[in-house]
Amino acid sequence: MVVEWVASVAAQEHPAHEFEIVDLADFSLPLLDEPDPALFGRYGKEHTVRWAEAVARCDGFVFVTPEYNHSISGALKNALDFLYAEWNNKAAGIVSYGLHGGTRAAEHLRLILAELRVATVRTQVVLSLFDDFTRQVPTEPGAFTPGAHQAKTLAELLDDVIVWSQALRPVRERVQA
Structure with a gap:
């Protein structure tokens, strides 16, 4: 519901820009199973290559994450850990939800993304x-009915x-050259 919103x-808000929903469920990533650390960029598994291609084609991200036990889900952490260079020098915004708005999950996600060289x-x-x-x-569970102020905040997040x-595009291009 939140992702669709x-x-x-x-x-x-941005009809001139292309947005794509990238759902982790579509990739069926197992627990991290690559023999080499992601930093080396040597992906031997087909699911990792597909995941890397999906992340690499994006210039930025809006992460939608619930909060589980004061953090992000294990599935999201696992997906982030599969890759490294594909995340680098891109921007991200965070939409979080939970009992207290998912703020602790968002803070953990910011720390992880910083290590992956993603500017939040x-x-x-x-x-x-x-x-x-x-x-x-x-x-x-109930129906998702965001407060009126939420769309304005989301529009600002998307702008950012x-x-x-x-x-960051010139930085990505310089690094890839």
């Missing part, structure tokens, strides 16, 4: 399970990611 706002923008969308999801029954991604 982000994609919808992105398409509406300051603007962040923080979605509360109490305020941005309507629950008919307290023990069941686009500007930073464009600014």
Whole structure:
């Protein structure tokens, strides 16, 4: 629900830019199984090559992450660890959600992305399970109904990611040359 909302706002706010939903579930990444560290860029597994191609074709990212036990999910951490150079010198924004808006997951993600040489923008969308999801029954997941201010914040985040991604393009080109 959250990813679809982000994609919808992105398409509406920036029709001249191309956005792609990259869903980890589509890659079926096992627990990190490459024999060499990602830093060396020697990928021997077909799933890693497909994942590397998907990340490499992006100039920037908007990560949508829930918070699990004060951090990101194991699946996201695993996916980040599979690659290195494909992440470098790109920009990212973070949309987090959870009981407290997923802020602790976002902070952990910022630290991981810094190690991968991804510049995270300051603007962040923080979605509360109490305020941005309507629950008919307290023990069941609810419909995603973001507050009106959230779309404005997301638009600002997207602006920042686009500007930073464009600014980092010469760095990416210099490194790839």
